[in-house]
Amino acid sequence: VTDQTHELSRRSWVESANYHPSFPIQNLPFGVFDPGDGRARVGVAIGDMILDLAAALRSGAFDQDLAALAALVDGDALNPLMAAGSRVRKALRRALSAALAEGAPATTIALLAPVLFNAAECRMLLPSRIGDYTDFFAGIHHAERAGAIFRPDAPLPPNYKYVPIGYHGRASTVVVSPADVRRPNGQVAPINGSAPSVEPSQKLDYEYEIGIWIAGGNSAGEPVPIDQAADQIFGFSLFNDCSARDIQRWEAQPLGPFLAKSFVSVTSPWIVTAEALEPFRHAQPSRPAGDPQPLPYLSAPLDQAEGALAIDLAIHLRSAAMAEKGAPPVHVAAMSALHLYWTPAQLVAHHTINGCRLNPGDLLGSGTISGLTPESCGCLLEQTLDGATPIALPGGETRDYLADGDEVIFTAQCRRDGFVPIGFGENRTLVVSAI
Amino acid sequence: VTDQTHELSRRSWVESANYHPSFPIQNLPFGVFDPGDGRARVGVAIGDMILDLAAALRSGAFDQDLAALAALVDGDALNPLMAAGSRVRKALRRALSAALAEGAPATTIALLAPVLFNAAECRMLLPSRIGDYTDFFAGIHHAERAGAIFRPDAPLPPNYKYVPIGYHGRASTVVVSPADVRRPNGQVAPINGSAPSVEPSQKLDYEYEIGIWIAGGNSAGEPVPIDQAADQIFGFSLFNDCSARDIQRWEAQPLGPFLAKSFVSVTSPWIVTAEALEPFRHAQPSRPAGDPQPLPYLSAPLDQAEGALAIDLAIHLRSAAMAEKGAPPVHVAAMSALHLYWTPAQLVAHHTINGCRLNPGDLLGSGTISGLTPESCGCLLEQTLDGATPIALPGGETRDYLADGDEVIFTAQCRRDGFVPIGFGENRTLVVSAI
Numbered sequence: 007v008t009d010q011t012h013e014l015s016r017r018s019w020v021e022s023a024n025y026h027p028s029f030p031i032q033n034l035p036f037g038v039f040d041p042g043d044g045r046a047r048v049g050v051a052i053g054d055m056i057l058d059l060a061a062a063l064r065s066g067a068f069d070q071d072l073a074a075l076a077a078l079v080d081g082d083a084l085n086p087l088m089a090a091g092s093r094v095r096k097a098l099r100r101a102l103s104a105a106l107a108e109g110a111p112a113t114t115i116a117l118l119a120p121v122l123f124n125a126a127e128c129r130m131l132l133p134s135r136i137g138d139y140t141d142f143f144a145g146i147h148h149a150e151r152a153g154a155i156f157r158p159d160a161p162l163p164p165n166y167k168y169v170p171i172g173y174h175g176r177a178s179t180v181v182v183s184p185a186d187v188r189r190p191n192g193q194v195a196p197i198n199g200s201a202p203s204v205e206p207s208q209k210l211d212y213e214y215e216i217g218i219w220i221a222g223g224n225s226a227g228e229p230v231p232i233d234q235a236a237d238q239i240f241g242f243s244l245f246n247d248c249s250a251r252d253i254q255r256w257e258a259q260p261l262g263p264f265l266a267k268s269f270v271s272v273t274s275p276w277i278v279t280a281e282a283l284e285p286f287r288h289a290q291p292s293r294p295a296g297d298p299q300p301l302p303y304l305s306a307p308l309d310q311a312e313g314a315l316a317i318d319l320a321i322h323l324r325s326a327a328m329a330e331k332g333a334p335p336v337h338v339a340a341m342s343a344l345h346l347y348w349t350p351a352q353l354v355a356h357h358t359i360n361g362c363r364l365n366p367g368d369l370l371g372s373g374t375i376s377g378l379t380p381e382s383c384g385c386l387l388e389q390t391l392d393g394a395t396p397i398a399l400p401g402g403e404t405r406d407y408l409a410d411g412d413e414v415i416f417t418a419q420c421r422r423d424g425f426v427p428i429g430f431g432e433n434r435t436l437v438v439s440a441i
Numbered sequence: 442v443t444d445q446t447h448e449l450s451r452r453s454w455v456e457s458a459n460y461h462p463s464f465p466i467q468n469l470p471f472g473v474f475d476p477g478d479g480r481a482r483v484g485v486a487i488g489d490m491i492l493d494l495a496a497a498l499r500s501g502a503f504d505q506d507l508a509a510l511a512a513l514v515d516g517d518a519l520n521p522l523m524a525a526g527s528r529v530r531k532a533l534r535r536a537l538s539a540a541l542a543e544g545a546p547a548t549t550i551a552l553l554a555p556v557l558f559n560a561a562e563c564r565m566l567l568p569s570r571i572g573d574y575t576d577f578f579a580g581i582h583h584a585e586r587a588g589a590i591f592r593p594d595a596p597l598p599p600n601y602k603y604v605p606i607g608y609h610g611r612a613s614t615v616v617v618s619p620a621d622v623r624r625p626n627g628q629v630a631p632i633n634g635s636a637p638s639v640e641p642s643q644k645l646d647y648e649y650e651i652g653i654w655i656a657g658g659n660s661a662g663e664p665v666p667i668d669q670a671a672d673q674i675f676g677f678s679l680f681n682d683c684s685a686r687d688i689q690r691w692e693a694q695p696l697g698p699f700l701a702k703s704f705v706s707v708t709s710p711w712i713v714t715a716e717a718l719e720p721f722r723h724a725q726p727s728r729p730a731g732d733p734q735p736l737p738y739l740s741a742p743l744d745q746a747e748g749a750l751a752i753d754l755a756i757h758l759r760s761a762a763m764a765e766k767g768a769p770p771v772h773v774a775a776m777s778a779l780h781l782y783w784t785p786a787q788l789v790a791h792h793t794i795n796g797c798r799l800n801p802g803d804l805l806g807s808g809t810i811s812g813l814t815p816e817s818c819g820c821l822l823e824q825t826l827d828g829a830t831p832i833a834l835p836g837g838e839t840r841d842y843l844a845d846g847d848e849v850i851f852t853a854q855c856r857r858d859g860f861v862p863i864g865f866g867e868n869r870t871l872v873v874s875a876i
Binding site for chain 1: 572573575576578588591592598600603604606607608609610611612613614623625626627628630631636637639661662663664685688691692693694695696697698699700701703704705733736737738791792794795796797798800803876
């Protein structure tokens with residue numbers, strides 16, 4: 007990585023960026039925010055502040071070519087910027103990095119300072135208009151462990167190591183963090199031959215996934231070759247694919263999860279770009295001996311060399327009782343995105359092999375990411391073995407699944423020797439009682 | 442049915458409407474068309490003509506309240522009219538019926554005639570911006586017969602008679618008829634322990650479903666009660682949920698169909714309203730003795746009394762060789778929408794029981810509709826028993842699945858003593874070879 011936007015020594019004149027766990031000048035993620043006047047704007051996070059991007063580009067601080075990009079970001083969603091592709095995004099990143107860096111001309115600082123907003127006073131909005139949302143199943147340890155619970159006879163289906171398994175999700179119920187998650191009602195399986203009942207889910211779960219935001223736009227009928235697939239990705243967020251396990255178990259055969267997933271899914275508000283993550287790209291983890299090699303349409307040397315993402319993920323939880331006592335959230339699990347069996351580029355190549363068009367602003371979920379130990383599980387189904395081994399919270403509480411009032415917090419960070427760590431901010435969900 | 446818009450004696454001054462198999466004045470379906478100038482308009486089909494609805498409402502032929510509705514239909518999609526709800530839609534229907542009827546004032550006819558376009562010279566467009574598309578599985582004889590092929594040990598899953606099974610589909614690949622359907626490439630199952638291969642699907646199939654277009658908009662978190670669910674439906678179309686059976690068989694476990702469905706789905710262009718179908722509503726077919734009664738959230742007396750739709754469906758097919766000889770399409774199958782186990786209102790109530798918001802313009806597929814005989818199957822998987830019993834075409838051709846150059850034509854008609862039959866127009870798809 008030689009791009010100067012990643013230089014360890016680069017600091018920002020926005021002072022809070024220089025000790026921010028998520029948003030140093032090396033990150034510069036995109037999102038959509040409302041500073042309090044009811045008008046949504048495209049923004050860039052820098053430390054504790056948000057830069058109003060269209061206003062910044064029009065401020066006179068940038069040259070004419072860049073100022074012209076304001077038209078891509080003067081709406082209430084990132085879709086036009088996503089559609090503009092990686093060349094434009096990279097040019098914008100370089101210019102923003104220079105303008106926000108220590109040593110920028112005083113005139114630049116004077117022009118940009120007025121269009122910086124205090125993030126704590128802003129409300130974040132959904133980053134794009136999501137045309138379609140697809141959920142994958144690429145976390146192999148999740149697939150194995152959850153499979154053993156739902157299908158003891160065949161935990162890992164025979165197609166798993168060939169097919170990046172995915173299914174269509176509900177786009178209209180993807181919301182932005184912080185979000186209330188209302189406990190859904192639904193049919194749950196009959197007990198002892200009685201009729202099934204309709205009740206509030208008793209097995210409400212989180213699923214920690216990486217959200218993959220689509221830039222590209224292949225044409226209908228045209229697969230994206232694997233060596234061009236990474237270029238179709240705008241960036242990444244933290245994604246909570248909320249799940250009702252009791253509803254899921256009863257409804258999901260033979261056509262897959264439906265109402266167990268579509269009540270709500272939550273993304274973190276900031277999209278960390280592919281460029282920001284460049285230093286944290288990683289070789290695709292070695293497949294265990296005996297595993298098949300990816301089929302040709304899923305296989306490219308560059309993708310295998312650096313297509314995976316080294317992102318450390320953490321889950322914290324705080325119950326209502328803990329919150330009342332002013333206790334901080336407790337650490338529940340930690341894992342790495344390197345546990346994904348398929349790279350983001352492989353997911354894109356697979357999704358389009360049938361000619362399916364991916365549109366700018368579409369969202370892919372990676373699938374729940376789990377490691378090999380109980381303390382590295384991305385969902386409670388796995389960590390508590392469907393409730394058999396509840397987790398302990400401070401104050402004597404235990405959890406098999408989420409209780410009303412529980413708050414779930416996802417965070418993530420990328421670290422590597424010689425580079426400034428970057429993060430993703432937070433994904434917060436609060437469970438509220440059923441209607 | 443007492444609404445005068447259905448009167449048997451009502452005729453239109455648009456002469457072709459009085460002997461049109463689909464679009465007599467008793468129908469008046471909505472769609473979106475381009476008369477040739479590149480500008481999409483909302484239209485109403487009447488015989489061989491299409492009324493430019495916004496232009497008609499602004500022509501002076503209608504009173505002020507109705508003219509104000511032009512703002513709902515001056516875009517390129519039906520979403521705003523859908524969102525306006527059934528009261529507005531019904532008022533519009535009554536006014537259009539009166540204005541297009543024989544005996545309308547000469548001034549009305551003089552004002553409307555200039556905004557009627559010859560349908561043969563228009564291009565039809567997708568009727569709404571589809572936010573989400575959901576596919577159900579409500580054709581019980583399809584579920585039984587297809588289930589026996591895919592899962593011989595458990596043809597009808599244990600949840601089938603309790604849960605209106607559905608899954609999320611891909612919204613961006615729903616297109617309007619007439620459509621080319623490109624044969625998709627994809628992974629198909631390994632044979633004899635070899636690796637799976639990637640190839641053009643050899644089992645390309647159609648699926649005849651009813652498309653259900655959503656008007657309503659429940660709020661997020663709020664289920665739609667079954668007795669209000671019918672009012673959330675704008676209307677119905679003919680829907681071809683194209684399927685690649687070999688891809689489906691390999692990919693669909695454990696999370697359901699994905700790329701086997703998302704290459705393309707095709708709707709007929711005209712949406713026949715709930716009002717037009719009122720005379721053809723029907724009691725929900727009796728459940729066989731021993732079947733459970735619907736759970737309370739799926740059960741309302743009015744829906745059971747008249748929530749089903751008596752629509753006769755027909756499938757025709759013409760091969761490239763037949764087309765070359767000028768031969769007409771041949772009849773392949775015929776069945777009734779009364780083979781659906783669940784009513785449209787039950788599908789809406791189920792879809793929202795978890796609080797999932799349905800938005801105006803969303804599309805539900807009913808699931809493939811099949812009767813009990815091979816000649817009443819809604820897809821080739823069933824009719825040919827996955828290729829074991831091919832169908833014969835004129836000229837010595839046979840089909841297990843669709844061949845390149847095949848054209849599939851869906852039509853439908855509603856008939857009842859004392860009422861003018863209405864139809865849906867056509868859903869035409871032409872198979873083109875893989876890329």
